[in-house]
Amino acid sequence: MRAVHTRLQRGRRVAVATVVRTDGSAPRAVGACLAVVQEADGTPGEVLGSVSGGCVESAVHELACEVLTDGRPRQTLYGTAQDDPFAPGLTCGGTIEVRVALAAADVVDAVLGAVADRRPVAVATALTADPHRQLVVDPLGHSGSLGSGRLDAAAVDAVRGRLGAGASGVVRLGADGGQRADDLEVLVEVFAPAPRWIVFGAVDVAAALTRVAAFLGFHVTVCDARAAFTTVARFPDAHEVVVDWPHRYLARTSVDAQTVVTVLTHDLKFDVPLLQVALRGPAGVVGAMGSRRTHADRLERLRAAGLSDAQLDRLRSPVGLDLGARTPEETAVSIAAEVVAARGGGTGRPLRDTRGRIHHEQFATVTAGVGVCP
Known part of the structure; x- marks a missing residue:
């Protein structure tokens, strides 16, 4: 877009x-x-x-x-x-x-304006009417028209339901505004702000991971308490570079079910309080780097801090798929591969060893800063 x-x-x-x-x-x-x-x-x-x-x-x-x-x-x-x-x-x-x-310039402007404010937005396009009128809907209001007030009201109701679910698709609306199967077909395109990927730990793997995450279309933040290491020069591909204690930053920043949290510090004084916040919050994917011994120690400390088995089961650690990765760049690919699989419902297995559809069911929300149409 x-x-x-x-x-x-x-x-x-x-x-x-x-x-x-x-x-x-x-x-x-x-x-x-x-x-x-x-x-x-x-x-x-x-x-x-x-x-x-x-x-x-x-x-x-x-x-x-x-x-x-x-x-x-x-x-x-x-x-x-x-x-x-x-x-x-x-x-x-x-x-x-x-x-x-x-x-249409006015539609493109409206979509990008909403996304810049990190609001989901949808464009409803009348497919079976001439002209193909359009209506733009976001949580704060709507602009444009599909041709009548009743039709617009019905479309807004239908679109708002899809905004919450984050799903693009076609709906049918009757000319009188009712949802009937014999009148107007409306394409609903849902555009969302780029999902967040928050990388904790200003280490060499983080530099490679921010490049991969940005390439995948995420809004990338790097956070570490050590100012000397946490600089824009070291992480030019990150959208934000934050100097703060990780648990304190995560507690105050915006996190939702689309957010990815990756902990690369493998330092208990950072990891344990940070993972307490992450695993009690809504982030969709939470992963932490470290050896199996480090992981076992972390689990013991997190359990002692009061986290439940269900919360601990959310932790992907050691984070990454088994690719035989050695370098920071290979490790970043390994971590990103697990995140892609987790978000898309993939198994992480070679496709030649799987059966059935190659393309998994996807969320049909398009991210607004990636490619042509958000």
């Missing part, structure tokens, strides 16, 4: 292709985007993002070029092309439905 916003500010037109629906083994989730930017001379230019990981990108690019030419939205279904070997299709066997339309 930020990339689209930048191009719009330069006076460029941008056609955005969005995944509306998926079925089967689709490579990208609902809300995934590809954008084509029109150059100053009117010709199609750079391409941003992806809707299929490569399978139908060329066909979607052609469709986006048509939209840049006449401004008219288009919607197309792509599946397995068995009859025509030259037709675009998904080799994975699934299907995706893609909508392509010109980006």
Whole structure:
């Protein structure tokens, strides 16, 4: 979304292709985007993002070029092309439905404004109406319209429910505002602020881990009580560098179920009070570095501090998957791999040793600072 916003500010037109629906083994989730930017001379230019990981990108690019030419939205279904070997299709066997339309500057501004304030926001787009009107909804209010007050009220109710769940998708609304299955199809795209990854311990692994976490789309914070080690120069990829006692900072900062907490200090005077706060809080993934002996000692001290078995079971320690990692960079990949698996429901096993779907069910919330469409 930020990339689209930048191009719009330069006076460029941008056609955005969005995944509306998926079925089967689709490579990208609902809300995934590809954008084509029109150059100053009117010709199609750079391409941003992806809707299929490569399978139908060329066909979607052609469709986006048509939209840049006449401004008219288009919607197309792509599946397995068995009859025509030259037709675009998904080799994975699934299907995706893609909508392509010109980006609206006021909608992009509203989304980025909400996300900058760390508020989730959703864009509701009328798919089966002409024109494809849009409504932007966040916890503080809404702007735009789908065509009538009743329809907007029904859409706001439907969207707010999805904001809480963090799920993009298609809903159906009746023309009178009721939720019926025979009238208006509305695409709801939920955009969320980047989830937080808080790294405690200004050590060499932390420098590598902040690079990986930022690459994965997290808002990364590094915290340590030692000012000499905790500097922006040592952690240029972190969004925040905080000098404070770890447990004190975690107790006062914003943490939710999407937050990842990684403890790299392996120093009991930091680890034990910090993990007490982390394991009693809402963070979705809590991991700590250290040997198995260090882990056993920590568990004993945390249990003595009053943590329950259920709380201790949340602790991923020693943190990371067994990759045979040695260097700080390899260790960072190991830690990040466990976090990705934990958030996505993966097993961490080689895919050749698993059966069933490769792509797990995903949250269809798109993170606003990553890629084309937040």
